[in-house]
Amino acid sequence: MVEVVPEKSPRFTLNNGTTMPVLGLGTFQMTENTKELIKSAILVHGYRHIDTAKIYGNEAEVGEAIAECVAAGVPREEIYVTTKLWHDDYHDVEAACRESLRKLKLDYIDLYLVHWMRPCINWESPNWDITSPPHHVIW
Helix, strand or coil: CCCHHHHHCCEEEECCCCCEEECCCCCCCCCHHHHHHHHHHHHHHCCCEECHHHHHHHHHHHHHHHHHHCCCCHHHHEEEEEEEEEHHHHHCHHHHHHHHHHHHHCCCCCCCCCCCCCEEEEECCCCCCECCCCCHHHC
8 A cells, every 4th residue: 555645635724724635535426335435545545635425325435434544544633524414404403413423433524514505495385485494593
């Protein structure tokens, strides 16, 4: 296996002082060999940012891959993990986040985004009632 030097994975410094790797591995539509692909991305190719989401249906496999990379010697602090809140979880953001943490086998997520921030609308109602909480509540 090729050892990846962390300096070769450049990072941006965010407003709060944390750093985020410039390049990230997106896992959208990654349904086969997910764990092996992610492990290779981290251990062989030097990726340090992994992007997933509840709706992708692969958070558990992503979590297994990250756990194996950490066990192989990559510090958890070097791996930046992004996941996302899906529309059907707008009413209980904390529970959704905790479920993602459980599936990812992590104590923390580095970046938790609202996936496709938009109101949920009841198109069958005469006034197209918004059924989700206001955006500021979700945020």
